[in-house]
Amino acid sequence: MSSSASRTSTFLTIAGVTVLSGFLAYAVYFDYKRRNDADFRKKLRKDKKRVEKAATASSSTVDFTSGSRADVLKAEMAKIRAEPLPEGTREKEQYFMEQATLGEQLCTQGPAFAVSAAFAFFRALRVYPSPVELIMLYQSSLPPEVFAVILELTNLDVKERAEGYYDHFPPKSWNVRVQDKDGKKVLVADKDFEKGDVIYKEYPIVAALDWDLLEAGSHCAYCLKLVHKVSEYRPESDLLNTVYCSRDCYDKAKQQYHGILFTLDPLLPPDLDAEGVAADPEKRKAAQEALVAHLKSNKKLADFLVAKWVALQITIETSKVIPGSVSPAKDLPKYLDDDAPEYAIGDHLERLRFLGAEVKEEDTEILRNVFGTALPGLENSLTEDRHATTLGKMLYNAIGICYSGGRDDRPQFHERPEDQERTRTPYGTSHQVGSGLFLVSSYIQHSCEPSVRPSFTAGNHKLSLIATRAIAAGEELTMAYVDVAQHEGESAADARRRRRFELARGWRFKCECARCAAEDEGAGEADLGVTVDESKVEDAAARFEAKKAEAEAAETD
Ligand SMILES: [Zn+2]
Ligand SMILES: [Zn+2]
Structure with a gap:
């Protein structure tokens, strides 16, 4: 048996339900880890350098006649993406076998086939239960010039998925898009709206x-x-x-x-x-x-x-x-x-x-x-x-x-205000029937002078986003996370203090909206318990944003 054949058999091990549950856990968690685990990324970078060195030795024989290396890889990546993935465990297993075997065969034909071999192994990687382990296995078993290309493809895949996300989310039919503003992602109108329009x-x-x-x-x-x-x-x-x-x-x-x-x-x-x-x-x-x-x-x-x-x-x-x-x-x-x-x-x-x-x-x-x-x-x-x-x-x-203006029979909180659970609603959490995670609406930032409000007119969990005034295309959408109305018997200063405390407790920021600034009587403010915006973004998201900004800056230079 040749050494490449025995290598193949070491990673052709998809079988049984223990592997399957591993697959599921990976899909839910470890793919995330691949992007977020600093140690793992460091290791990949180190490997990449070592592998690139080894690969240079043979790169003269690698065929890139149809364009630059990066272009070839990008074009192939687009092609691979367009290919439908097999459904079902058996189909995935079969696809994996085909691609891994093809890769092995190409490997035996010498460095000239390294890139084609890597494409096959990369295809196999897409359906393998535990991608991280498979990459490790590739690294220890494949010729370095092949592994170098697999790494490049993997990085390209992660990068394109990360950077291109907001080109696809949300679809155009939603009439909004996500944009950067002061280091934050905000939701912006994609066209003009009249007061009362459902966005x-x-x-x-x-x-x-x-x-x-x-x-x-x-x-x-x-x-x-x-x-x-x-x-x-x-x-x-x-x-x-x-x-x-x-x-x-x-x-x-x-x-x-x-x-x-x-x-x-x-x-x-x-x-x-x-x-x-x-x-x-x-x-x-x-x-x-x-x-x-x-x-x-x-x-x-x-x-x-x-x-x-x-x-x-x-x-x-x-x-x-x-x-x-x-x-x-x-x-x-x-x-x-x-x-x-x-x-x-x-x-x-x-x-x-x-x-x-x-x-x-x-x-x-x-x-x-x-x-x-x-x-x-x-x-x-x-x-x-x-x-x-x-x-x-x-x-x-x-x-x-909250629908129909919210309910009045919600049990009272007995905890300290700082321990109470708060949800974003202009009616006040104490009037809600429940709460939900709305992935698109999550990008709407707070303002005490909001341009939109969530409405649940269907009497269920379906949110309709309503324009509270005319909104021009390109304008940021804002909603009130708390009850920002000035109630009877409440002074403007009292209302301001109340909502700012709620925002600080619930979302850990000091509101800097135009209304808060206009209503500031300069009398000084009791300690809100927060000085900077304490909300965070995950490392992976922050990293890709930073890289993207860098790249854009380089382009305009
Ligand atoms: Zn129901
Ligand atoms: Zn405010």
């Missing part, structure tokens, strides 16, 4: 009903609509005792997150779990009960949103590997235009700002247990770090869902 409508990617309503069974746990006895749907054996306005809402909830979090339904069809490693129903039930107890005891919707979010990521990735299954993403908004490269839903969250948040180790463990007992290995979808960041994103971005 776009957006469904949340995850939403949660207030706990008192969930327990009362008065509202739909999925779409947050008031439930009518005639059409309501109450699932049997449901740990949460939830009620839905219709069977349709239940089916969606179950597919997206409810099934994995609160039912004992197997995640995989039986033929994919022939080894029977999934599901010890007793353990799984205990893990879910612990989660329900935890959610009920602290009653924070952000925690519930985090659990649903991670579950949704898993169910979407799972659907990709189950032949013939339908992705839960079909019921979610379409966030990208048609010619966008493939992004995971994690790519959307990664770009949102967040607040520093702390999670207890045992709280992370509760969630990890729920996933790990659904399918061993899935606990790796969440780390304590990632948990804290995700929670920080929900706390910073969630919008309060």
